[in-house]
Amino acid sequence: MIRRRHLKTFAGFLCGAVVLVLIFLWGRSTESADVVSYTRWHYDDVNLETSTKYAIVSRNGSIGLWHYRGRKRAEFIVPVSSEWWWSIAGRDNSVFPPVNRFGFGLSKAQKASGEARELSVGAFVPHWLLIAIFALTLLRGFWLMHRRISRASRGECLSCGYDLGGSGDAARCPECGAAAHASQA
Numbered sequence: 001m002i003r004r005r006h007l008k009t010f011a012g013f014l015c016g017a018v019v020l021v022l023i024f025l026w027g028r029s030t031e032s033a034d035v036v037s038y039t040r041w042h043y044d045d046v047n048l049e050t051s052t053k054y055a056i057v058s059r060n061g062s063i064g065l066w067h068y069r070g071r072k073r074a075e076f077i078v079p080v081s082s083e084w085w086w087s088i089a090g091r092d093n094s095v096f097p098p099v100n101r102f103g104f105g106l107s108k109a110q111k112a113s114g115e116a117r118e119l120s121v122g123a124f125v126p127h128w129l130l131i132a133i134f135a136l137t138l139l140r141g142f143w144l145m146h147r148r149i150s151r152a153s154r155g156e157c158l159s160c161g162y163d164l165g166g167s168g169d170a171a172r173c174p175e176c177g178a179a180a181h182a183s184q185a
Helices: 004-027 129-155
Strands: 033-043 050-061 063-072 082-089 105-115 118-124
Touching: 004 050, 004 129, 063 129, 118 129
Parallel strands: none
Antiparallel strands: 033 050, 033 082, 050 063, 063 118, 105 118
């Protein structure tokens, strides 16, 4: 059985790892664009190729999600139906939506000619915003853990902070009704 405490610890480590990865990508994004994408191809009965691509793109101080869907006449049918890839693109890559000076960007582009159809949608947010969100979440977790440890060491209720020193060996806190832990009883 997984305890809530273990889940909180795992979430804290996950937030810390995300912060470190975001800081690393932020530093790299000034020189190049990192792209992690998943592409899937589908062929119908009349040799029309439909490709769908989902990508996480880090560039120019922003990170975002990008979706592309294209349909065109297939010259040959590729046996591969899907793939994951990571690439480094140039900094001035015009495929992805532009971002404003604060690092936010949103775009939708459509092209159609004959049987060919293309749809591209992207949304970008600045790295600093995501780093701040995950770092504040991590700091809040550390603060809650510190508060819980200090309350336990002073003999207080872990939930509300009520002093349980004079309540004997009661099974519950008289203030909030929370169960007293073995270290407090």
